[in-house]
Amino acid sequence: MQPKISIVGAGPGDPELITLKGAKAIQSADAILYDALVNDALLGLAPEGCELIYVGKRAGEKYLQQDEIKLLMVQTAFSHGHVVRLKGGDPMVFGRGHEELDYAKAFGVPTEIVPGISSALAVPMSQQVPLTHRGLARSFWVVTATAAGDELNTDLHLAAQSSATIVILMGIGRLAKIVELFKAAGKKNTPAMIVQNATLPDEKYVVSSIDHIVADAAKANIGTPGTIIVGDVVSLHHDLVIASVQHHMA
16 A cells, blocks of 8 residues: 555635645545535545544634644555545645645655645635735735734734735634734724635625724624735725715715
């Protein structure tokens, strides 16, 4: 039995948004180690006899520690053959994919990375909001809110000074702190949006401004998993466009 590992990005949630290469990897798997944010529909692509192993990991929940997952991944490759490590979004965008790649290589296990569509790209697009737009944003930042302890990622301080579109992952629990940071940068009137469960049937969102996003998100009962988008491109969201048209017609 030849051990092999495929670290596969499952995409943002909608099972149809996995890549063709990712789907083929699942179809040839002898075992799949999958995260909490992976759509269960993708597991239906696995062949008969494939062992499905849940390894958890999402906000507020850790079924296994990362070191345990890496060890289990390699052990399963030697005991089963082709292991698919199925991860939400893209494995290399805040997905610790390279840690798992290095670990597998240290044991001499042939390993491939199969990219996935990151939620950083898919979330604004699910709401038909571009990340870049002529006259509004020439670039975009993708930033995680998490840092050691209860502190915000220091890169957010730099991002708040930028005119770029800012996509903030893993930031719902720190929303109030993020808002204060953007306010301090003079961005209280900047459009902001939060999308929960993007690309899925139960997707919900709130479109507001930095000044009001905390209250509006609470009113809409927005929670995790959610992505925050801040920037002038959010003004192109259909809700704000309609509101602007109605305002001018009044």
